[in-house]
Amino acid sequence: MVWDLARLLRPPSPRLLSFVTIVRFLEQQTGQQLGQNLGGWNDWVWAQPYEPHPDYAWLKGQWYSQIDPRFADFFPRGTPSVIRLDEIEWGGVAVNGIPPLEYPARLAAADADYLEDDNIVFGIAMNGEARAYPKRVLAWHEMALDRLGGVELTIVYCTLCGTVIPFESVAGGEHHRFGTSGLLYRSNKLMFDHGTNSLWNTFEGVPVVGPLVGSGARLTPHAVVTTTWGEWRARHSDTTVLSLETGHRRNYAEGAAYRAYFGTDALMFQVSRMDNRLLNKEEVVVMRFAAPDSERRLPLAITARFLAANPVFHHRFAGLNLVVVTSAAGANRVYDAGDTRFVEAAGAGEVADDAGRIWRVTEGALRLASDAGVRRERLPAQRAFWFGWYAQFPDTELVR
Structure with missing residues (x-):
C-alpha cells in the first residue's frame, strides 16, 4: 500500500490531500528521503516488486473520478489487468476530452485547397480506396472512426509517441466502438471500448485492463505511410482527404497542434524505461x-x-x-x-x-x-x- 500512496502525489488538485502528510508517511515507511520529488517517487515505485493492494484499481478509479466520474468505470473492484496499474497516468483530459472523429467529412483531392504539397499526411489504402489523414487535423483528435474500402477502421494517433496505427474495428466478430480514455500507459494513450469499458493498448491493439482481458481479442493492424500531401496525391489521384469541417473549433493550421511538444526532445510524462542510444523523439x-x-x-x-x-x-x-x-x-x-x-x-x-x-x-x-x-x-x-x-x-x- 506504500507505493499506492506514492501515486497519490499527483492528485487532481492539491486541495484534496495534504502533500506534506503523505510525504512524511512515505519517508517514514520506506526510508527514502525524496520529499515532493514526484519523479523520484515514481522511479522508486516502479523499481519495487509489483504487489498492489487488492483494492488498488478501485482506489485509482475513485481518485480519478474526482476529475471525471467516468474514470471510475474503468477500475471497478477486482478488474483484471495485464499491465502495472501504477504505470497508468492521467493524461490531463477527461474521457473523450480529446474528441475522436467519427466518420469524418472528406473531400476529393482537387477540392482540398487548404493543403500545401509539403503538409504531412498519413496515407491509408484499403481494397482500392485511398484516403489521406492530414497530421494537422488528426493531431487534434487522436482517433478517427472511419470506413475505407468497405473495412471499419479505428485509426489511433498517439501524439505523445508519434504513432499512427489503423486497426480493424471488428475483432472476434464484434464491432468495437472506441473512444479516448484520457489515460496513458508509459506515455502511450489507452483507448477504451464503449461496450465493456475495457482499456486497450494502442500499440498492440489488445485489451489490458477490464472485462476483455484474457478474451483473446486482438485488433488487426494495417499499413499506413507517413508522407507529404504532394507525394500521396501524385501516387493516388483519386484519393479523398479529410475536410476541415469536423464539427469542432480548432486551429487546423500546419504545425499548430502540439507545436511546443513536437519542437523539443523533452517528455510530457515520465516513463519507467528509457534508452539513450537515440534522442527521445527520434x-x-x-x-x-x-x-x-x-x-x-x-x-x-x-x-x-x-x-x-x-x-x-x-x-x-x-x-x-x-x-x-x-x-x-x-x-x-x-x-x-x-x-x-x-x-x-x-x-x-x-x-x-x-x-x-x-x-x-x-x-x-x-x-x-x-x-x-x-x-x-x-x-x-x-x-x-x-x-x-x-x-x-x-x-x-x-x-x-
Missing part, C-alpha cells in the same frame, strides 16, 4: 512479427534517418526477409520480400531486383511490372518516437 519505423518458434511477437525499430540513407534496405527478422522501400520524400513502406533480393530504386515508384526486373511500389504490395500477379506483400509498420516504442518494448532490436 523517429523510428517500427513493427512486430510473430517469432517462428513461439507465440511471442518480436519488436523491431529502424531509424528513419538510416532508411533515408538506405532507400532499399533488406533485413532478416523473425524468419522474414524484410525490405523497406523509402521514397525521395522519406515515406517508408515495409514488404515481405520472400526469396527476392531488391537492390535499388528504378525511378519514381519502382524498384529493381538483383535479376534486373522492375517492380512497382504500391500500397498493398510490390508488383512485378511484367506480371502484376507476382507480388510481395506489404506488412504493417508505422513511425514512432524512440522513447515511446522502447518504453513499451525494451527488448526491441534497433537498426540505426
Whole structure:
C-alpha cells in the first residue's frame, strides 16, 4: 500500500490531500528521503516488486473520478489487468476530452485547397480506396472512426509517441466502438471500448485492463505511410482527404497542434524505461512479427534517418526477409520480400531486383511490372518516437 500512496502525489488538485502528510508517511515507511520529488517517487515505485493492494484499481478509479466520474468505470473492484496499474497516468483530459472523429467529412483531392504539397499526411489504402489523414487535423483528435474500402477502421494517433496505427474495428466478430480514455500507459494513450469499458493498448491493439482481458481479442493492424500531401496525391489521384469541417473549433493550421511538444526532445510524462542510444523523439519505423518458434511477437525499430540513407534496405527478422522501400520524400513502406533480393530504386515508384526486373511500389504490395500477379506483400509498420516504442518494448532490436 506504500507505493499506492506514492501515486497519490499527483492528485487532481492539491486541495484534496495534504502533500506534506503523505510525504512524511512515505519517508517514514520506506526510508527514502525524496520529499515532493514526484519523479523520484515514481522511479522508486516502479523499481519495487509489483504487489498492489487488492483494492488498488478501485482506489485509482475513485481518485480519478474526482476529475471525471467516468474514470471510475474503468477500475471497478477486482478488474483484471495485464499491465502495472501504477504505470497508468492521467493524461490531463477527461474521457473523450480529446474528441475522436467519427466518420469524418472528406473531400476529393482537387477540392482540398487548404493543403500545401509539403503538409504531412498519413496515407491509408484499403481494397482500392485511398484516403489521406492530414497530421494537422488528426493531431487534434487522436482517433478517427472511419470506413475505407468497405473495412471499419479505428485509426489511433498517439501524439505523445508519434504513432499512427489503423486497426480493424471488428475483432472476434464484434464491432468495437472506441473512444479516448484520457489515460496513458508509459506515455502511450489507452483507448477504451464503449461496450465493456475495457482499456486497450494502442500499440498492440489488445485489451489490458477490464472485462476483455484474457478474451483473446486482438485488433488487426494495417499499413499506413507517413508522407507529404504532394507525394500521396501524385501516387493516388483519386484519393479523398479529410475536410476541415469536423464539427469542432480548432486551429487546423500546419504545425499548430502540439507545436511546443513536437519542437523539443523533452517528455510530457515520465516513463519507467528509457534508452539513450537515440534522442527521445527520434523517429523510428517500427513493427512486430510473430517469432517462428513461439507465440511471442518480436519488436523491431529502424531509424528513419538510416532508411533515408538506405532507400532499399533488406533485413532478416523473425524468419522474414524484410525490405523497406523509402521514397525521395522519406515515406517508408515495409514488404515481405520472400526469396527476392531488391537492390535499388528504378525511378519514381519502382524498384529493381538483383535479376534486373522492375517492380512497382504500391500500397498493398510490390508488383512485378511484367506480371502484376507476382507480388510481395506489404506488412504493417508505422513511425514512432524512440522513447515511446522502447518504453513499451525494451527488448526491441534497433537498426540505426
